[in-house]
Amino acid sequence: MRLDPRVPDGPLETKWSDHQFDMKLVNPANRRKHRILIVGSGLAGASAAAALGEQGYEVLCFTFHDSPRRAHSIAAQGGINAAKNYQNDGDSVHRLFYDTIKGGDFRSREANVYRLAEISANIIDQCVAQGVPFAREYGGLLDNRSFGGAQVSRTFYARGQTGQQLLLGAYSALERQVKRGTVTVLPRTEMLDVVVVHGRARGIITRHLVTGKLERWVGDAVVLATGGYGNAFFLSTNAKACNVTATYRAYKKGAVFGNPCFTQIHPTCIPVSGEYQSKLTLMSESLRNDGRVWVPLQAGDTRPAHAIPDAERDYYLERKYPSFGNLAPRDIASRSAKEVCDEGRGVGPGGLGVFLDFADPIRRLGIDTIKDRYGNLFEMYERITGEDPYVVPMRIYPAVHYTMGGLWVDYNLMSSIPGLHVLGEANFSDHGANRLGASALMQGLADGYFIIPHTLGDYLASTRLETVETIHPAFIAAENDAKAQVDRLLAIDGSRTVDSFHRELGKILWEHCGMARSKAGLQRALELLPELRREFWSDLRVLGTGEELNQALEKAGRVADFLEFGELMCRDALHREESCGGHFRVEHQTAEGEAKRDDDQFAYVAAWEYAGEGKEPILNREPLSFENVHLATRSYK
């Protein structure tokens, strides 16, 4: 398959503005004749639905939640980046662009990232106009904080609930369109397949989660904004319902999947407390602005934190990366935590934890300032662990948090299936091999508010779309497939629950495709996964029927996809014989244990193409060329 990224010609700085002029427009009177199916209602989905509704398109927005406001964007804590340079500290569009490219370890597409940086400032304007209560200075102007991987202060925030406030902004814009009649929201409705007619995405199949009813929906374009696949690992900071089903089923229908092995392990999460653990909780990276990360100098030191004198502590991030210190990017901070724990210097039960200590900043800034900055995060920590972080240092450990990989898209955010567009975390586009903090919210809203409303118009205006009805054989076949899968899951009647399989899958992936990956480990995982999948399809137990609210059945469908998708992740990780960003191959590291990239061989997007049941997927490559940044070894020392 030839992958054309369709990056416009011309200098980086004018690509997007030139492209906006070159794109075709849909006459305002004709827009209501185009029906757009948007799957997902998080930042990307809700903002896209609102913006397209405002323009006058007929939009259907599907969410498996009971309300669009529940989407997992709501849980983002820290903030959103924008190149406003309000702090006069040397920020610019170019610097945000550069930081993002470098943070992603030079595995993202220049033109997309530049556009993201360009749009970032508009997002803040838009959100403020919607009434998003960003934090402000006493003079009434917007406040900023610093975030990992940057040396300027460009992160806008609303306490520790930035994602919530941004999502509620997008949700209110969406609900306004519902009232105006341009958008219809379909809650508790899960997408099970994309329908492709004559090579174009023309519809989806959904299952209503309360009645179990399968339905066919026709549209002129389909937009997937269905988030990431971090829950492949079972334990992650993702919400329980996050899954890969929509993007994986699109992959099986011909959309190529970009860099599935690029997953982000977030350094600051609350450690696991027991076997029953259902998910992991993130403590915002913003904590690293003030908190100091350390472990005891000596392995096996089990004294409580306060009994360990300063001279016997190792502030390892400050030691190893003096210029970035505790604000080293996520992949580096995570790996460093793993290293010290592997050396037996971890703290807490099982030795899988490091301290994040606020004693110094509390002394320096006063407890009120710390309370003001992080109060709600400290409360959350105390609720979960029963320990008071004002008194005892927090214990943190890395956990799966975000997936940079996703469906491959071109500059217009269209996948390799014409008419199928992919936004936000669900696509692979902007973060390369590692995402910087406060950039996910930026990307979700850039895609939804400011990119897709233009590029989708261009697609509709320049494409001749024939009339398609739900009785088309492609719709009938897709619905039959979806029904067959539901029936099959219910018919197994084995002895193991869905969660038990999901946990086992998670352990395999965390062990072999987590923070450190090796050839032997990945090969082992590729042996284990098909076995587990076979067992799943022969020994799963799902009770109840398909015609009712059946949460175990919903999960089973998602886990079935994770089981196949996990293999794709491992295959991708195995083929990428280099270390970059979140992908760390133990065979490829420097003498100091830093990631060793191989730009000669791997400066490309690995875009995997489904080849059919039981066949090895086909690897397509989109070469990445860097014309505006110098390919450098990432250094945060």
Next chain:
Amino acid sequence: MKLRLKIWRQEGPHATGRFVTYDAAEVSPDMSFLEMLDVLNEELQLKGETPIAFDHDCREGICGSCAMMVDGIPHGPQQSTTVCQLHMRHYRDGETIVIEPWRARAFPVIRDLVVDRGALDRIIQAGGYISVATGNAPEANSVPIGKDMVDRAMDAAQCIGCGACVAACPNASAMLFTAAKATHLGLLPQGQPERSHRAVNMVRQMDLEMFGGCTNFGECSEACPKDIGLEVIARLNADFLRATLRERESI
């Protein structure tokens, strides 16, 4: 520790519900309340019984999905805490816990502990927004907003839409939910042009959805996991009164 759970089971919206008693034999104090239910559900499935349906998602207290009465209190006994963030260390061995769905006419039961809260979305549709189309926004710093003002707006904006206020209210009123949104937007300069319409339209929608009227019991604020205070209700009442008087003048 061992706990006894009395849980509301109801197969569907029109089925008759009943309490069923379960014994949770191995509850760790570090478990969350929902993890305890997860473990119970695993056991039920292995025994061939259908698991208990309950809404949940982020398990970090922010998405607003989880919703259940625990011993008659929405989200359980811990102040300012959603049930997903409630941990079992607050219980003692041998205790009995009663778990029910939200009870309100506007929140019909779908199954077990799952209710339909779509009415809250429709209240937002009636006016819980600032009418600004994408791309129209002025430069963000062109309108300064005092820190105190934005902090108070943020206090109200923290509402997670869980519906605990409705479940706690003897009248099943959605006044705290509605007023939190009206206050968030009404405190900001951007929200002024639509302030009156917003108050009237949202309150009318609340009535249409069959929520009860507010008689200032204050149970809502007590139950609110985000500590939204009763003053938001006073603000909405003031806005509503002013708006309806003005409406009358213009007739």
